[in-house]
Amino acid sequence: MIRCIIIEDQPPAQRVLQKFIGDMENMELKATFTDALKAMDFLYSETIDLIFLDIHLPKISGIEFLKALPNKPNVILTTAFSEYALESYEYHVLDYLLKPFSFERFVKAISKVPVAIRDKKIGSTTKENNFSPEILFIKSGRDHLKILVEDILYIQSGADYTEIFTSKKKHLTSFSLKHWLQTLPIAQFTQVHKSYIVNTRKILKVSGNSIFFDTETLVPIGRAFKEEFVDEYLN
Known part of the structure; x- marks a missing residue:
C-alpha cells in the first residue's frame, strides 16, 4: 500500500489526482495541501511513501521544498511547465507529470515506486518518523x-x-x-x-x-x- 500526499494549490489539479489515486487499489491518500509549509509540518509527525508535488506553490516553491527534504520520500512532480524537468531530476524525483496528464500516464509514473513499497501491507510501517529536515x-x-x-x-x-x-x-x-x-x-x-x-x-x-x-x-x-x-x- 502506497501512502501518499498531494501538494497542489489548484483545485482542478487536486481533484484529478484525488480521482486517479482513488482508482488505484494499492494507494491511500493521507492528505492534500495547498502549500508546502503545511505539508512539511505534516511530515514531522507522519510517515508517507510518496508525494505528488507541484512546482509553482505559494510561500515556497516545490523545488525549494525538495531542497529542504533530507530523507526524501518518493516524489512525483506535477506541473504545467516542462522547463523545470532537468532541474527536478537533480533531486532524484521518480517522474515528472506534465499537466494535463492521462490516467495511463499516471499509472506509468506509479509503476516507478519501488516494489517493496507498492507491495507493503497496511499496518506494517514503523512508528518512528524518519523525517529530519536540514x-x-x-x-x-x-x-x-x-x-x-x-x-x-x-x-x-x-x-x-x-x-x-x-x-x-x-x-x-x-x-x-x-x-x-x-x-x-x-x-x-x-x-x-x-x-x-x-x-x-x-x-x-x-x-x-x-x-x-x-x-x-x-x-x-x-x-x-x-x-x-x-x-x-x-x-
Whole structure:
C-alpha cells in the first residue's frame, strides 16, 4: 500500500489526482495541501511513501521544498511547465507529470515506486518518523524565515512558546519543546534541561553543570538529564 500526499494549490489539479489515486487499489491518500509549509509540518509527525508535488506553490516553491527534504520520500512532480524537468531530476524525483496528464500516464509514473513499497501491507510501517529536515521555515508575521538546522545552537522553552537561538539571532516560535525533539535529528540534538535542547555539534565545552557555545553563551544542565548526557556525549 502506497501512502501518499498531494501538494497542489489548484483545485482542478487536486481533484484529478484525488480521482486517479482513488482508482488505484494499492494507494491511500493521507492528505492534500495547498502549500508546502503545511505539508512539511505534516511530515514531522507522519510517515508517507510518496508525494505528488507541484512546482509553482505559494510561500515556497516545490523545488525549494525538495531542497529542504533530507530523507526524501518518493516524489512525483506535477506541473504545467516542462522547463523545470532537468532541474527536478537533480533531486532524484521518480517522474515528472506534465499537466494535463492521462490516467495511463499516471499509472506509468506509479509503476516507478519501488516494489517493496507498492507491495507493503497496511499496518506494517514503523512508528518512528524518519523525517529530519536540514532547513526549517519559521513563521514571522506574514513571512516565513529560513533557518539552517546546522546553525542552531540551542532551543529554549517558555510558557507556551519556544525560542530558537543561532549565533546571530533568536527566533520565536509557537511550537513546543516536544515538537522540536520529535522533529530535529536525534543524533545531533538532545535535551539537557526541562527547558533546553542543544545542538551537540556546536558545544565548545562543558564545565560543571553548564554547556558553553562560546565564551559567553551557556545553557544549564538539569540534574535529571546530566547522567545520560555525560554517558552519551562525554564518555
